[in-house]
Amino acid sequence: MNAIAIRKHGGPEVLSYEKIPDPVPEKGDVLVKVNYCAVNHLDIWVRNGISGKKVSFPHILGCDISGTLLEGFAGFKKGDKVIVYPAFDGKVPRVSFGIIGGFGKYRGGYSELISVPKKNIIKKPDWFSDQEAAAINVSYLTSWNMLEKSRCKKGDTVLIWGANSGVGSAAILLAKAKGLKVITIASDKNKIKFAKKLGADFVIDRSTQDVISQVLKITNQGGVDAVIDHVGAKTWPVSLEVLKVKGRMIACGTTTGGEAIVNIRAFYSKEAQIIGAYLGSKSQLISLHKFMKLKKIKPAIDGIFELKDAKIAHQKMEQSNQFGKILLHVSN
Ligand SMILES: NC(=O)c1ccc[n+]([C@@H]2O[C@H](COP(=O)([O-])OP(=O)(O)OC[C@H]3O[C@@H](n4cnc5c(N)ncnc54)[C@H](OP(=O)(O)O)[C@@H]3O)[C@@H](O)[C@H]2O)c1
Numbered sequence: 088m089n090a091i092a093i094r095k096h097g098g099p100e101v102l103s104y105e106k107i108p109d110p111v112p113e114k115g116d117v118l119v120k121v122n123y124c125a126v127n128h129l130d131i132w133v134r135n136g137i138s139g140k141k142v143s144f145p146h147i148l149g150c151d152i153s154g155t156l157l158e159g160f161a162g163f164k165k166g167d168k169v170i171v172y173p174a175f176d177g178k179v180p181r182v183s184f185g186i187i188g189g190f191g192k193y194r195g196g197y198s199e200l201i202s203v204p205k206k207n208i209i210k211k212p213d214w215f216s217d218q219e220a221a222a223i224n225v226s227y228l229t230s231w232n233m234l235e236k237s238r239c240k241k242g243d244t245v246l247i248w249g250a251n252s253g254v255g256s257a258a259i260l261l262a263k264a265k266g267l268k269v270i271t272i273a274s275d276k277n278k279i280k281f282a283k284k285l286g287a288d289f290v291i292d293r294s295t296q297d298v299i300s301q302v303l304k305i306t307n308q309g310g311v312d313a314v315i316d317h318v319g320a321k322t323w324p325v326s327l328e329v330l331k332v333k334g335r336m337i338a339c340g341t342t343t344g345g346e347a348i349v350n351i352r353a354f355y356s357k358e359a360q361i362i363g364a365y366l367g368s369k370s371q372l373i374s375l376h377k378f379m380k381l382k383k384i385k386p387a388i389d390g391i392f393e394l395k396d397a398k399i400a401h402q403k404m405e406q407s408n409q410f411g412k413i414l415l416h417v418s419n
Pocket of ligand 1 (some may be wrong): 293322340341343
C-alpha cells in the first residue's frame with residue numbers, strides 16, 4: 088500500500104511517500120481503507136520526536152481518520168463509511184491511553200490501509216461528508232471536552248486562543264453554538280477575518296494589541312469565565328491573568344513550550360482553577376456528532392492535500408498558515 092512513512096525523527100523532509108506492506112489485523116482489530124486523514128499538531132510532535140517517547144520505525148502518523156470498512160463485524164458491514172475513535176487502551180489510566188499514529192502500537196492514517204481495534208469504529212454520521220468526518224475526531228472532540236470541563240453556561244464569556252488553529256476554530260464554533268460569548272485571539276488581518284466568520288464576538292489582534300488590557304476592557308474589568316488554552320508556556324500567564332474570580336483555565340497543549348511561569352498569588356487569590364483536557368471519550372465523540380448535527384455545524388476546513396504532499400501540509404501547519412483543519416486525501 089502507499090503510505091507516508093517516517094524512518095527517523097526530523098523536519099517535514101523525513102515524511103517519505105513509499106510502498107509498505109499492508110497491515111495484518113490482530114485479534115479484535117479490523118481493516119479500514121483510509122479515505123481522509125486530518126493533520127494535527129500531534130503529528131508534528133511525533134515526527135520531531137519527544138524526549139522519552141519512543142516510536143518504532145517505519146512509523147505512520149495520523150490519528151484523525153475517516154474511511155471505509157473492508158470487512159463486516161457486529162452491527163457493521165463491509166463498505167460502511169466509518170470514523171475511527173483515535174485513543175486505544177493502554178496499561179495505565181485513561182490520560183495515558185495511546186493514540187493511533189502517535190506513540191503507540193497502532194499505525195496511523197497517513198496510509199491507505201489501517202488496522203484498528205473494532206471497538207474504535209464509529210459509523211460515519213450522514214450529516215458529515217467523508218472529508219468533514221476526518222476533521223472532528225481530535226480538535227473538535229478536544230474542544231468539546233474542554234468546553235464541557237469549563238462548566239460555562241449560556242451567556243458566559245470564554246477566551247479562546249489561536250482562532251485559526253484546529254482546536255481554536257473548533258472551540259469558537261462549538262462555544263457559539265452553546266450560547267457563549269466568545270473572545271478570541273488572532274495574529275493578522277486574514278486570521279481576524281476568519282475568526283469573525285466563525286462567529287467570534289470579539290477578536291483581539293495579538294500582533295498589535297495587549298491581550299490582557301483588551302480582555303479586561305471587553306469584560307468591563309471583570310475577566311472571563313473560562314479560557315481555552317492550547318498554546319502553552321507563552322499564553323498560560325495571560326490566560327490566568329484574565330480569569331474572573333472562580334474562573335477556569337482549561338489546558339490541552341504546549342505549542343509554545345511545556346513550562347510556564349505564572350503569577351501564583353493572583354491565581355489563588357481569585358480561587359481560579361486550572362483543568363487539563365486530553366482528547367475526550369468515545370461517548371463524548373458521539374454526543375458531539377449529535378450536537379453538531381442539531382446545531383447544523385460543519386467543521387472549518389482549510390484545504391485538502393493529496394497524501395504524497397503531506398510535507399507541504401506539515402509546512403503549512405508549522406508556519407501557522409492554516410485556517411481550520413488541513414486534510415490529507417488518502418484514497419477513494
Ligand atoms: N490534549 C489533547 O488531547 C490535545 C488534542 C488536540 C490538540 N492538542 C494540542 O493543542 C495544540 C493545538 O493543536 P492544533 O492542531 O489546533 O494546532 P495548530 O492548528 O497548529 O495551531 C497552533 C495555534 O497556536 C497559535 N500560537 C502559536 N504561537 C502562539 C503564541 N505565541 N501566542 C498565541 N498563539 C500562538 C497559532 O496562532 P497564530 O497563527 O496566530 O500564531 C495557532 O492558532 C497543540 O499543542 C496540540 O498538540 C492537544
